[in-house]
Amino acid sequence: MGLYAIRVPDIGEGVAEVELVAWHVQPGDTVRADQPLADVMTDKATVEIPSPVDGSVLVCGGAIGQTLAVGAELLRLEVAGAGNLPAQGVRAAPAPAAPPATAPLSAAAPLGPAPVAVSTAPAAPALAPESPAPRLSGAPAQAAPAVRQRARSLGLALEDVAASGPDGRVLHADLDAYMAAQRAVPQQASAPPPATQRLAERHGEHTVPVIGLRRKIAQKMQESKRRIPHFSYVEEVDVTELEALRAQLNAHYAGTRGKLTLLPFLVRALVLALPQCPQLNARFDDEAGIVTQYAGVHLGVATQTASGLMVPVLRHAEALDLWACAAGIARVAESARSGKATRGELSGSTITLTSLGPLGGIASTPVINAPEVAIIGVNRIVERPMLRGGSVVARLLMNLSSSFDHRVVDGLHAAQCIQAVRGLLENPALLLVD
Template sequence: MSIYTFTLPDIGEGIAEAEIVAWHVKVGDMVEEDDQIADVMTDKATVEMEAPVSGKIIAVAGEAGDIIPIGSMLVEIEVEGAADLEALEATSADDIAPETAETPPATAMTPNQVIDNKKKPSSNTVDSNLKKESEDLVAQAAETDVMAAPLSSQKILATPAVRKRAADLGIDLAQVKSLGEHVRHSDLDAYLTYASGQGYRPAGASQKRDDETIKVIGMRRKIAQNMAESKRNIPHFSYVDEIDMTDLEDMRQDLNANRGERPKLTMLPLMIVAICKSLPKFPMLNATFDDQAGQVTRHGAVHLGLATQTDQGLMVPVIRNAQDMNIWQLAAEIGRLAEAARNGSASKDELTGSTLTLTSLGPLGGIATTPVINRPEVAIIGPNKIVERPVFAENGEILARKLMNLSISCDHRVVDGYDAASYVQALKHLLETPVLLFAD
């Protein structure tokens, strides 16, 4: 027997430490080479750690949420035979890269077996009537397609915590119905409710839920820290104005009708063009503020952060040099970055270095928002939902117009209220006169 110490490798981002997001093994578990053992997070990228050797886990470094330095022990593995540990320890960390996690290789179990795992009765006391009733429930599930047959080749979208919980319960995630794209804890709860004989109720159905204490770790902790720092250090103020988007929406529909093979336009690319065209006269908004040095950097290029909601939380991928892109290039880049953020493949460079952020809730946009500034930036722009409302024309005629409230939050240490209001008026002029977006 020999002991192999697997240290947390340098993943190539120049970082000094990483956070343990989830464990997939515990002391005493047997692992095979390349088995997933843990998820760690560096900045905003989650990396899956795999076992470099086969053996028995005899020690792990801390719990989920702990931060450990690069080069320190992650796990110790007891290896049988005279393994060439020196060769193994020389293995490069270049082979370790983030990837989309598959469904855990847990053996699929029927609801009957899930109950047995949770509360294992003696074989001498099994009630034959209960057993028959459980078998009938499984047959009924198969007939009504409540739980689909496992699809081994299908990637099931779920967080590491959900995958681990399903693996611990012996549940194949392919059998769990979900109202959204991702399987969540509530979907597992609904599955187990059915397994207990109370009837399957999908997530969102009225049902009693037990209290749940969740440790704030990983991406959620990063978001919490950043938001707290922003509100603690930046004196925010917000300004909201109403913009008539009717003509711009008509132009967008015309452009889409003649786009050919180019990507379909949402309102965001057009809005980004307007933002970039109006910024040169308001350089104080495309800026970052260094608290320690007490200086503001007014940036010439617009590196636009695009707030994107993911299952892990809010991420802000960056459109580099947005001022140099046309609407079709912006549409393609928005789609690429949003997908990279959602599937966890976005690089560190794609998630840092923004000079101004645009945050949009799309159809959920509401009446007005007061977005929190993405520190160390000094401003964030938040378009809200477009709503058709009656408007009085100058001749007294009532017209139906598509109106949108646009919000901006600014750092009052750097941006005066007059500057923010003047900028929104300039932006409003471009959006309400969309032909100017394509004028030199």
């Protein structure tokens, strides 16, 4: 038997260090080649590190949230053959109760073979072959990444699910069986409390470590607000005709070209307005004192994911028609939500569009995605009365809430650009003219 060290790989693009955001294995686990071992993050891109060989995990060399340099030892395996480290002649046995995958490991834990563990507990009786073996308390759950992702979406802890797969792995069928068993548990009926009964108090605290993507977001937002003097501008837009046109296009083309949401129309209006105000489609290197204005519109699409806010980039949005724009937005948003967005797909934007959809509120003050100098925020559409031609009529109204870097964007230019966008949205036929 030999020892094999797995090190933090060189991810490229000048990355010198990464943050450890998840372990998929623990000491004592048997792993196979290409099995995911850990997730690390660089900027906003999460990278999964697989095992290059078969072996048994001896030591995990880092705690969740710890920053590791490229080339640092991440994990050590015991493997058949010579391995890539000098043999030390000691074979480590699996720990009887390894900590859960989310529990931080001691950063000071030395890398090397763990001492042989001797258990004094009596052997458990064998279970019937048809019953999945219960997991020992505290033992980590084994499951494929797809099963882990599904369990997270269902709000289930894998440690609570009985495993029936080989080597004690949790399968999709085990999740189905667990959910079915939960639904079958009868609910206890309770009598309504007396009118004078005091309602139950809620106690307890839950600490949430700010690590991974959440740490990156916190750092970026803090730096943006610290360095950029923001000013915001809010304008009301009548989108009654726009919504009517959108409904007509969807009724005619949805089956062949896809369904249009409001966002492609907003993107089209923005790319048509930006040539009149090039100061907004720009990036500001404040250390060098240089503003770079761009002819092409590389649109950042603010996207909420399970881990936090990400901004994938729709490149050359000016070259896309409404349907290509809709498909592009869906593609980059799904790439971010699934965790598959690359570093290149999360960098290089020149202006950002952000929307909370139906939760958009009346107005907002979005934070600029530095080093950009402008961000356009979309609020929800509401039906309100308006005076038109002396009569009160119902109209669909929406606010655009945008923020700008006042160091390089004057209020006049910001207002002119938003008014140009408003004019295009209120006369939507112009959006279809090349």
